[in-house]
Amino acid sequence: MRKTIIPAYGLTLALTMALSAAQAASLQEAAKALGVDGVKTLEFSGSGRWFQFGQAPNPNLPWPQFDVSSYLADINYDVPSARVQVTRKQTIEPGRLRPAPVEQKPDLYVSGAQAWNVAPPPNSPPGTAAVATPQPAAVEERLAEIWSTPQGFLKAAFANNAKSEAKGADVEVSFTVGGKYHYIGAINARNQLERVRTWIDNPVLGDTLVETSFGGYKDFGGVQFPARIARTQGGHPVLDLDIASVKLNPPVDITVPQIVASAPPQTVDVKKLADGVFYLTGGTHHSVAIEQRDHVVLVEAPLNEERSRALIGKIAELVPGKPIKYVVSSHLHFDHSGGLRAFADAGATIVTQELDKPYFEKAWAAPRTLNPDLLSKSQKAATFQTYGDKFVLNDGSRSIEIHKIAGSGHADDISLIYLPAEKILIEADVYTPAAPNAPRPTTPNPYSVNLYDNILRLKLDVDQIAALHGPGVVKLADLRAAIGQTTN
Numbered sequence: 402m403r404k405t406i407i408p409a410y411g412l413t414l415a416l417t418m419a420l421s422a423a424q425a426a427s428l429q430e431a432a433k434a435l436g437v438d439g440v441k442t443l444e445f446s447g448s449g450r451w452f453q454f455g456q457a458p459n460p461n462l463p464w465p466q467f468d469v470s471s472y473l474a475d476i477n478y479d480v481p482s483a484r485v486q487v488t489r490k491q492t493i494e495p496g497r498l499r500p501a502p503v504e505q506k507p508d509l510y511v512s513g514a515q516a517w518n519v520a521p522p523p524n525s526p527p528g529t530a531a532v533a534t535p536q537p538a539a540v541e542e543r544l545a546e547i548w549s550t551p552q553g554f555l556k557a558a559f560a561n562n563a564k565s566e567a568k569g570a571d572v573e574v575s576f577t578v579g580g581k582y583h584y585i586g587a588i589n590a591r592n593q594l595e596r597v598r599t600w601i602d603n604p605v606l607g608d609t610l611v612e613t614s615f616g617g618y619k620d621f622g623g624v625q626f627p628a629r630i631a632r633t634q635g636g637h638p639v640l641d642l643d644i645a646s647v648k649l650n651p652p653v654d655i656t657v658p659q660i661v662a663s664a665p666p667q668t669v670d671v672k673k674l675a676d677g678v679f680y681l682t683g684g685t686h687h688s689v690a691i692e693q694r695d696h697v698v699l700v701e702a703p704l705n706e707e708r709s710r711a712l713i714g715k716i717a718e719l720v721p722g723k724p725i726k727y728v729v730s731s732h733l734h735f736d737h738s739g740g741l742r743a744f745a746d747a748g749a750t751i752v753t754q755e756l757d758k759p760y761f762e763k764a765w766a767a768p769r770t771l772n773p774d775l776l777s778k779s780q781k782a783a784t785f786q787t788y789g790d791k792f793v794l795n796d797g798s799r800s801i802e803i804h805k806i807a808g809s810g811h812a813d814d815i816s817l818i819y820l821p822a823e824k825i826l827i828e829a830d831v832y833t834p835a836a837p838n839a840p841r842p843t844t845p846n847p848y849s850v851n852l853y854d855n856i857l858r859l860k861l862d863v864d865q866i867a868a869l870h871g872p873g874v875v876k877l878a879d880l881r882a883a884i885g886q887t888t889n
């Protein structure tokens with residue numbers, strides 16, 4: 402027997418070439434198994450659980466869970482566009498006081514660079530017609546959901562010159578969509594796509610990992626698809642579905658509504674509640690600017706940097722020459738804290754309940770490569786002022802009290818803001834005044850009942866309530882009426 406001595410580099414080269422062929426084969430085989438070439442549109446439906454991202458009742462808890470009785474996704478990969486219709490109901494955590502769950506039926510769309518929801522306006526009477534509402538902040542997430550389906554990922558892999566490399570027993574496939582969004586998938590030894598990772602921007606978390614895993618591939622009437630889809634976003638589950646049926650190439654024609662294509666820019670409307678106290682509305686989430694002797698205190702920096710820029714511009718008009726020294730955050734929920742970073746960049750101290758500071762510090766240290774914001778560019782260090790139950794901002798002429806709302810089921814960190822001299826109470830999410838023609842709820846909202854209990858406990862003398870959601874400022878009597886407290 403003749404011995405052949407293979408030089409080390411020769412062996413390495415031979416192995417690399419063999420592996421490359423296998424890797425390429427595995428991407429091709431995975432695509433062949435899923436019939437990717439013949440898939441233009443796809444519909445899948447199932448049931449399971451959905452979790453509300455960014456709405457944990459405590460910074461140390463996962464996103465709250467909803468039971469999903471029906472989930473129907475229609476995708477057109479060519480546009481790309483998608484519609485997702487969900488029927489869901491919140492699962493109440495043991496020991497947490499929440500409103501009785503009502504069935505929600507969100508109807509969610511994305512097409513190209515537009516995203517929108519179709520629903521009756523919030524707090525409208527029953528029977529009100531559904532309208533399309535632009536959701537520009539949801540575009541990234543919804544497109545990521547299209548490319549995080551097995552067929553979608555493999556289509557995108559071919560369209561974007563994916564790279565394959567061996568990772569343990571798997572082949573890792575990676576590519577970048579639109580020069581920006583990075584995707585990494587894992588194909589197992591059976592040529593099945595097991596996992597997709599991608600990142601989207603979030604105003605609180607920065608580059609946010611969205612990880613989707615697939616299990617139990619089987620034939621659904623002529624198309625291979627996983628029987629189970631699970632997704633995490635920002636470190637906690639957001640979706641957990643058992644797939645019941647899949648349709649290959651159903652008609653999926655999604656037209657962008659005119660109202661969405663021409664979405665208006667941010668507007669800030671002003672209502673003066675007292676001398677130097679300005680209620681700032683115009684969008685879905687309101688704020689209150691309070692003029693002190695030599696600075697401004699802003700209550701609430703909601704949504705995102707775009708909203709903050711609009712608020713900063715309006716405050717400079719209302720109170721020229723005074724810096725925004727403090728921004729008070731009602732609670733951590735992302736729709737209420739997404740604009741804070743812009744104010745930290747502007748030099749404001751963030752006043753927040755002590756549960757939130759460690760969360761912000763960790764989240765704000767994450768990379769922000771997808772959408773670098775003002776604070777990531779300036780590299781300024783954010784300053785926090787925390788409190789347990791109570792904090793007072795007083796410049797010698799006006800007092801602004803911040804009280805943690807005891808026992809609120811909505812969030813463990815949620816606080817109310819109270820101006821004793823002006824008898825103004827500011828709160829978010831625990832009491833949203835109804836639209837003028839809306840019927841009174843048959844059951845009082847427990848968050849609002851709890852708010853009223855806190856007003857009594859703290860002996861607050863309240864005249865106006867500047868709610869941070871809803872149609873406008875109301876009186877204490879309106880809160881009392883909403884919870885059925887019409888007499889003493």
Ligand SMILES: [Zn+2]
Pocket residue numbers: 732734737811812830
């Ligand atoms: Zn909230």
